[in-house]
Amino acid sequence: MSLAVSVDGLVKRWGTTTVVDDVSFAVPEASLTVLLGPSGCGKSTILRLIAGLEDPTEGRVRIGARDVTRVDASKRGVSMVFQSYALFPHLDVFENVVFGLKVRGVAKAELARRSARAIDMVGLEPYRDRKPSQLSGGQRQRVALARAIVAEQPVCLMDAPLSNLDAKLRATMRDEIRDLQQRLGLTMIYVTHDQTEAMSMADQVVLLREGCIEQIGSPADLYEKPASAFAARFIGLPPMNLLPAGTEGPARMGIRPEHLTLGPEGIAAEVAAVDYLGAETIVRLKTDDTVVMARVQGKTDLVAGTATRLSWRPEDAHFFDESGVRRDGL
Amino acid sequence: MRQDTLRHVYGWLLLTPAAILLVAFTHYPTVATFINSLFSKGNPIRPSRFVGFENYALMMEDPIFWKVLGNNAIFALGTIPTSIALAIVMALFVNSRLPGLGLVRMAYFTPTVLPMIAVANIWLFFYTPGIGLIDQILGLFGLPGHNWLGDPDTVMPAIIVMTIWKEAGFFMIFYLAALQNIPAELREAALLEGASRWTYFRRVLFPLLMPTTLFVLINAVLNSFKLVDHLFVLTKGGPDNASNLLLYYIFETAFSFFDTTYGATLTVVLLLLLAVFALVQFFLLDKRIHYR
Numbered sequence: 001m002s003l004a005v006s007v008d009g010l011v012k013r014w015g016t017t018t019v020v021d022d023v024s025f026a027v028p029e030a031s032l033t034v035l036l037g038p039s040g041c042g043k044s045t046i047l048r049l050i051a052g053l054e055d056p057t058e059g060r061v062r063i064g065a066r067d068v069t070r071v072d073a074s075k076r077g078v079s080m081v082f083q084s085y086a087l088f089p090h091l092d093v094f095e096n097v098v099f100g101l102k103v104r105g106v107a108k109a110e111l112a113r114r115s116a117r118a119i120d121m122v123g124l125e126p127y128r129d130r131k132p133s134q135l136s137g138g139q140r141q142r143v144a145l146a147r148a149i150v151a152e153q154p155v156c157l158m159d160a161p162l163s164n165l166d167a168k169l170r171a172t173m174r175d176e177i178r179d180l181q182q183r184l185g186l187t188m189i190y191v192t193h194d195q196t197e198a199m200s201m202a203d204q205v206v207l208l209r210e211g212c213i214e215q216i217g218s219p220a221d222l223y224e225k226p227a228s229a230f231a232a233r234f235i236g237l238p239p240m241n242l243l244p245a246g247t248e249g250p251a252r253m254g255i256r257p258e259h260l261t262l263g264p265e266g267i268a269a270e271v272a273a274v275d276y277l278g279a280e281t282i283v284r285l286k287t288d289d290t291v292v293m294a295r296v297q298g299k300t301d302l303v304a305g306t307a308t309r310l311s312w313r314p315e316d317a318h319f320f321d322e323s324g325v326r327r328d329g330l
Numbered sequence: 331m332r333q334d335t336l337r338h339v340y341g342w343l344l345l346t347p348a349a350i351l352l353v354a355f356t357h358y359p360t361v362a363t364f365i366n367s368l369f370s371k372g373n374p375i376r377p378s379r380f381v382g383f384e385n386y387a388l389m390m391e392d393p394i395f396w397k398v399l400g401n402n403a404i405f406a407l408g409t410i411p412t413s414i415a416l417a418i419v420m421a422l423f424v425n426s427r428l429p430g431l432g433l434v435r436m437a438y439f440t441p442t443v444l445p446m447i448a449v450a451n452i453w454l455f456f457y458t459p460g461i462g463l464i465d466q467i468l469g470l471f472g473l474p475g476h477n478w479l480g481d482p483d484t485v486m487p488a489i490i491v492m493t494i495w496k497e498a499g500f501f502m503i504f505y506l507a508a509l510q511n512i513p514a515e516l517r518e519a520a521l522l523e524g525a526s527r528w529t530y531f532r533r534v535l536f537p538l539l540m541p542t543t544l545f546v547l548i549n550a551v552l553n554s555f556k557l558v559d560h561l562f563v564l565t566k567g568g569p570d571n572a573s574n575l576l577l578y579y580i581f582e583t584a585f586s587f588f589d590t591t592y593g594a595t596l597t598v599v600l601l602l603l604l605a606v607f608a609l610v611q612f613f614l615l616d617k618r619i620h621y622r
Contacts (some may be wrong), residue, residue, distance in 0.1 A: 037508055052522075053518050053521075053522070065497045073518075073521055073522050074521060074523065074524035074525075075524075076524060078522070079522070080518075080519070080522050082515045082518070083515075084513060084515050086513070086515035086516055086518065086519035087519075088516060088519075088533075088536065090534075090538055098526060099520070099525075099533070100522075100523030102524075103520075103523050103524050103525045103529055103533075104523070104524045147519075147523075151523070219370060267381065317492055
């Protein structure tokens, strides 16, 4: 059982500052939507508005067919994983997981069955009796996941759940969360500032900037057809190169680093630095007016100071006007 | 070898100042008090002599001792649970983010800043028969006044109310500090799971406040035996020992009746009582408390 979520014209103001400014999007059931953006873009606030932890200044929140804008958080049918995990420090793993079931008065047999399944799913069976302080960061994260799973709510909200973990663990947990979401058929809304998480996990990405939606689309859409210069620069590592596009037409032209070819043709450039990363090499080049990054497969013989030329296929170029909005064609 | 000796000397020299203070002002007086309690009261004709536990036997038959012990129990039971409960409620209230709460916080804390003697003077004005604040208010409604401190039935409750007023604000500060260390997400997580405010308090907040409660409880118990300043101003233990407390009785015995050996006997009992309370609280409650 899973339900679609939609928000419509959501606005949140604190005094005179507008944190969320007219945000609308829909999350299809049993899919994973990532709210992506730099810190302070309002993504966490949107999640809290959906959860019911904050009241919107304007707009509505819908879960399934129900308008839940004024419904109490506990009656919205959502579970949530907090950035800090929000585990109860005085309760052991089992008690943390079954806290909500006990509060809601779930019968003993069902409580045992559901908690055993949830704890087993996240692989915490051996740690049932441990307190949060006796667990590692990754294990605490799993307790928080188990608590969300055991609630068996149709919608699961995740507030930057991996931001306190190290890089390696983050990659593992990313896969596990995505796997759980698909296995349980959850509708999941996932907040992060990490583009890797967004690209690898999302069915749909909502890219935010200063409280407004910059672009909505699949990870491939965002990468291949960024709707704005901001989107182009935010997604991709290194980010898309933006070059002045000449005197007529759009103001700027964008090219992904992997679409640049170094060779005898094109505009003149000088190699400024070479970062060898194993499978690829990132070359930083200085042209007449700007600095660009190029991605080269494997190793390169180029060294700093070498003069070279840059070229690209016309179909790989993106164009943006003065305000940064995408322009297709010239 | 010499080096080793030197190191020992050096170590002992460092410890000596603290050791002298501890021995001179804590351990020696305690032991001396106990030894004192084993002697009879001396006078110019009959010098003090060793009587063993005779003073203790006498104490067991002293009706006033049992009276003040009972009073102390009533005083402790009357003040501690109420002031702790009130402290938690006040802390929860001033911990919320409403405008103007800084003033409320200060108001709650004011009684703590006042010396007990000053507090007693203020409350003396409340309780004075006829012209006191309480009687004046009662008079407005045409109700008869009452001699609150002069009536053996009302004197203990009157003193208990005043002590709660004085203590609760002090304990509130500790609870407020503890509450500010509890992350807001815990409350949000609990509410999302469907917990009511009361359930959240009972299952999450109160257990997390237990270390503070233990600390406050030990302090409150010690205070209920230590705090007698107000008796000097308000009642002098009367009427008919109705408001007398153990420590005040010790003071009277030793410095009004000059029976120092019996005073020492009562002091030993007081020390034992306090030690037992502290140990029981520590060992019984400590196991059930979660420390972060």
